[in-house]
Amino acid sequence: xxxxxxxxxxxxxxxAAEPISKIDAPKIxxxxxxxxxxxxxxxxxxxLVEAFVPRKSRxxxxxxxxxxxxxxxxxxxxxxxxxxxxxxKAHIAAMGAIAVDGPALFLQGxxxxxxxxxxxxxxxxxxDPEAHGNRVDAFAAQASSVxxxxxxxxxxxxxxTTTEVFPLLLFAISGMLVFPxxxxxxxxxxxxxxxxxxxxLLCAVARRKRLMSQEAAVKYFLLGAFASAFTLFGIALLxxxxxxxSYATIxxxxxxxxxxxxxxxxxxxxxxxxxxxxxALVVMGLLFKVGAVPFHMWTPDVYQGAPTPVTGFMAAATKxxxxxxxxxxxxxxxxxxxxxWRPVMWAVAIVTxxxxxxxxxTQTDIKRLLAYSSIAHAxxxxxxxxxxxxxxxxxxxxxxxxxxxxxxxxxAVVTLVRDAGGEATHLSKWAGLGRRSPLVAAxxxxxxxxxxxxxxxxxxxxxFAVFRAAxxxxxxxxxVVGVISSAIAAFFYIRVIVxxxxxxxxxxxxxxxxxxxxxxxxxxxxxxxxxVLGVAPQYxxxxxxxxxxxxx
Amino acid sequence: xxxxxxxxxxxxxxxxxxxxxxxRRNAIVVFMCIELMLNACNLAFVVFSRMHGNLDGQxxxxxxxxxxxxxxxxxxxxxxxxxxxxxSASVDDASLMKL
Numbered sequence: 001x002x003x004x005x006x007x008x009x010x011x012x013x014x015x016a017a018e019p020i021s022k023i024d025a026p027k028i029x030x031x032x033x034x035x036x037x038x039x040x041x042x043x044x045x046x047x048l049v050e051a052f053v054p055r056k057s058r059x060x061x062x063x064x065x066x067x068x069x070x071x072x073x074x075x076x077x078x079x080x081x082x083x084x085x086x087x088x089k090a091h092i093a094a095m096g097a098i099a100v101d102g103p104a105l106f107l108q109g110x111x112x113x114x115x116x117x118x119x120x121x122x123x124x125x126x127x128d129p130e131a132h133g134n135r136v137d138a139f140a141a142q143a144s145s146v147x148x149x150x151x152x153x154x155x156x157x158x159x160x161t162t163t164e165v166f167p168l169l170l171f172a173i174s175g176m177l178v179f180p181x182x183x184x185x186x187x188x189x190x191x192x193x194x195x196x197x198x199x200x201l202l203c204a205v206a207r208r209k210r211l212m213s214q215e216a217a218v219k220y221f222l223l224g225a226f227a228s229a230f231t232l233f234g235i236a237l238l239x240x241x242x243x244x245x246s247y248a249t250i251x252x253x254x255x256x257x258x259x260x261x262x263x264x265x266x267x268x269x270x271x272x273x274x275x276x277x278x279x280a281l282v283v284m285g286l287l288f289k290v291g292a293v294p295f296h297m298w299t300p301d302v303y304q305g306a307p308t309p310v311t312g313f314m315a316a317a318t319k320x321x322x323x324x325x326x327x328x329x330x331x332x333x334x335x336x337x338x339x340x341w342r343p344v345m346w347a348v349a350i351v352t353x354x355x356x357x358x359x360x361x362t363q364t365d366i367k368r369l370l371a372y373s374s375i376a377h378a379x380x381x382x383x384x385x386x387x388x389x390x391x392x393x394x395x396x397x398x399x400x401x402x403x404x405x406x407x408x409x410x411x412a413v414v415t416l417v418r419d420a421g422g423e424a425t426h427l428s429k430w431a432g433l434g435r436r437s438p439l440v441a442a443x444x445x446x447x448x449x450x451x452x453x454x455x456x457x458x459x460x461x462x463x464f465a466v467f468r469a470a471x472x473x474x475x476x477x478x479x480v481v482g483v484i485s486s487a488i489a490a491f492f493y494i495r496v497i498v499x500x501x502x503x504x505x506x507x508x509x510x511x512x513x514x515x516x517x518x519x520x521x522x523x524x525x526x527x528x529x530x531x532v533l534g535v536a537p538q539y540x541x542x543x544x545x546x547x548x549x550x551x552x
Numbered sequence: 553x554x555x556x557x558x559x560x561x562x563x564x565x566x567x568x569x570x571x572x573x574x575x576r577r578n579a580i581v582v583f584m585c586i587e588l589m590l591n592a593c594n595l596a597f598v599v600f601s602r603m604h605g606n607l608d609g610q611x612x613x614x615x616x617x618x619x620x621x622x623x624x625x626x627x628x629x630x631x632x633x634x635x636x637x638x639x640s641a642s643v644d645d646a647s648l649m650k651l
Contacts, residue, residue: 146637186612193619197626204630214634215646221630222582222643225623226573229589232616233566236593236609240559240600245608264604301649 029093032080032100035073035108039174042069046167055160059123062166066119069170073177074112081105081547090551096246097187099328102547104181106397107324111317114404115173117525118313120518121412122165127513128207128422134159138307138415140205147210162205169313172198176317180324183332184245185235185282188325192231192285195321196224199314206307208422216305223298227288234281241274247333248552254336279334279341286329289322290378292348293355300363303371308423311367312411315374316404323381323400327393330385332550338388345386349478352379353485361492366414366425369492370407373451376489377403383482384466387473394548395465398541402450402458402533409526410447412519416440417510424510427496432505437512441500443527450530452493453486458533465541558599565592579631579641583624590620 030037042065049061080100083089090101098104125135139162140147142155175195182188204217239245242253243265252258253269261269268274288295303311334341356376363369381403384396417424417433417440424430434441450457463486467479515523533540565588572585594613601609635641 144633186615190615190619193622197622200626200630204633211637212648214630214637215648217630218579218634218643218646221627222573222579222586225583225586225627226570226589229566229569229586229593232590232593233596235612236562236596236600239597239609239612240603243600243604243606245612262605268600268603304649 026095028095029100032085032093033098034076035080035112036098036174036177038069038073038076039112039170039177042066043167043170043174045069046170050164050167058163059125059161062163063119063123066166066170067116070112070116070119070173074109074116077105077109077112081109086547087549090549092183092248092551096248097182097184098178099181099183099247099551101181101551102549103324103327103393103397106544106547107180107320107400108177110320110401110404111173111176114313114316114320114408115169117405117408117412117522118169118309118317119166120522121309121312121408121415122169124309124415124516124519126516127415127418127519131156132159134161136207137161138207138309139165140207140210143205165202165205165310168198168202171195172202173317176321179321180328182325182328183247185238185247185250186245188329189228189232189235192228192289192325195318196228196289199310199318200224202310202314203302203306206305209305212305213307214305216302219305220298220302224288227285227295230281231285234278234283234285237274237278238282239278241268241271241278243268247328251333251336251552254334256336275337276340279337280344282329283326283341286322286326287348290319290326290381291375292378292382293352293375294348296352296356296375296378299375300368300371303374304365304367304425308367308411308415312408312414315370315411316407319374319378319381319407320400320404323385323396327385327396328550331388331393332552335388342386342388345382346475346478349379349382349386350481352376352382353482354379354488357485357488360489363492364427366427366430366496367411369427369496370410370414373489373493374407376485377451379485380463380466380482383470383475383478386475386478387469389469389473390545390548391465391469392473393550394541394544395462395469397547398537398544399462399466401540401544402462402529405526405529406447406450406458409523409530410444410451412522412526413440413444413447415519416513416515418513419508419510427499429506429510430496431499431503432509433512434501436505436509440512443523445497445500446527446530448493448497450534452490454490456531456534458530458537461533461537461541465537555599555602559596562592562595562599565589565595577642577644579634579643582643583627583631587620587624590616590623 045065053061085100086102086105093100125137128136141160143162145152145155172195175191178191182191200217200221203220204214206213242250291299356372360369360372381399384392450459453459453463467482471479569585569589573582576582594616597609597613
């Protein structure tokens with residue numbers, strides 16, 4: 001396009017004296033977007049609650065608003081799926097910005113369930129000893145006060161609590177709902193930031209060990225912002241390559257099936273440097289969010305430093321949302337480039353599986369151990385992504401659903417084992433836990449076995465589905481590496497179980513706090529889902545199979 | 553002037569920002585370098601918008617500005633709270649958790 005023609009884009013209206021034609025109002029399908037809209041609305045209500053509701057009743061109001069909103073959003077997802085939006089009526093809503101299809105609805109449902117369990121663990125107030133007669137939760141009395149200062153003591157004495165965590169959680173969930181269903185690159189980027197920014201803040205507000213918590217938040221924030229800057233530059237390059245942000249248009253340009261090529265597009269679409277660099281940078285940003293090696297450096301520190309309920313929620317839901325977005329990007333936008341991205345993803349999956357499993361062996365902190373285990377799991381899920389087949393999509397969906405419940409349950413158990421300094425996360429303190437409180441140790445053992453992928457747990461069904469899809473997709477070598485790293489990973493899971501059941505408890509060991517029904521519900525839901533998906537996975541595999549088709 | 557030159561400028565700014573993130577030690581300066589990277593992206597968006605003759609890129613530049621502003625709010629809150637408890641904003645000092 002010539003320079004004068006480009007200038008005419010914004011000069012004709014001024015020179016020609018014609019009245020400016022009215023802009024057509026965009027057509028928004030509110031009913032189909034209702035899950036996201038409900039959660040965003042509830043988050044805004046939560047902010048208003050902070051401003052207007054008296055401090056005494058804020059906690060109850062916030063928990064009520066959050067649980068009701070998430071349950072309503074989940075029933076909206078179920079209603080949409082039941083009326084066929086996951087299969088036959090799948091289409092693109094909101095002027096091309098959001099896809100309403102099977103994978104989007106499946107992942108939104110998973111995120112919302114993880115969110116409800118997350119609210120339960122956030123709302124737990126019986127684990128910490130009462131401070132000045134007030135029940136306290138895992139979050140700082142006042143996040144702005146310096147740890148150990150007079151202002152903090154005053155805040156604790158006055159019975160302040162950071163109830164802002166509930167609206168922050170809801171904002172994060174709303175971003176996560178949009179992320180796997182984003183259908184253009186701008187929506188992808190905005191959703192990425194909307195779910196990341198609240199998580200950075202949530203990491204910083206632990207009641208105990210706040211210096212570590214703040215350190216985790218700074219590390220997460222700086223590295224996360226760094227990664228999202230790379231994502232944005234990749235988006236700019238892809239936009240430059242295709243002249244559009246829409247997934248469908250970019251896919252057409254990549255495949256060379258685009259109609260009406262104007263001279264500018266003809267100039268850029270031949271430029272593979274733009275496409276390859278843009279693809280690499282965007283995928284890199286998503287791999288950062290899923291915590292794949294070599295973009296995993298933040299994971300152990302953030303998982304260890306963040307308040308444990310936040311870690312549990314973040315570990316489960318972020319992974320679901322980010323893998324959803326990665327799947328859609330690779331399967332909808334860049335299937336034409338699969339001979340370029342598959343070898344790279346092979347390498348990433350192999351180093352992720354092996355790296356996560358091997359480094360986990362040397363860990364002595366239970367939260368860091370679970371962090372490295374989550375890295376290894378990211379590698380297993382990537383094996384399913386590489387399959388590039390419908391089975392690949394459905395196995396990844398199933399794995400994400402199974403994994404998120406195990407993760408939330410496992411971190412909820414970690415919050416129960418406590419000593420005078422708060423949670424006793426050092427592994428040596430877990431010695432003999434099985435003798436002191438057999439039930440908690442048994443529940444944790446179930447979660448560890450599910451992580452390890454032992455039969456009759458959801459972990460086995462998920463791993464089997466993912467590896468089968470990968471093998472059928474021609475990635476047999478990857479499956480071999482996956483099985484080897486599963487065996488390495490099983491070693492340290494079993495080691496923890498042995499430590500809990502077959503070693504003598506120490507005299508000054510930690511105590512196991514009795515939680516309120518909230519945390520009990522979260523843990524029980526984790527155990528039930530783990531066992532049900534392990535014993536009878538067929539129904540849910542079918543569900544994931546039906547949901548496994550992207551709309552374009 | 554050929555708009556491609558502005559693309560080189562944007563890539564240069566982005567690289568300067570990325571290098572700054574990697575070598576600077578003060579959290580605030582690191583954060584400013586990240587903002588420089590975002591602004592380099594904005595320049596790239598506007599150049600591509602000019603090349604393709606559609607306005608998408610300019611719209612995205614506005615979204616990026618808003619996102620960057622939100623990021624400043626969150627980022628400064630976190631960095632300032634870290635500074636108040638440690639009396640240092642150095643990213644090297646924050647090393648309670650190590651392998």
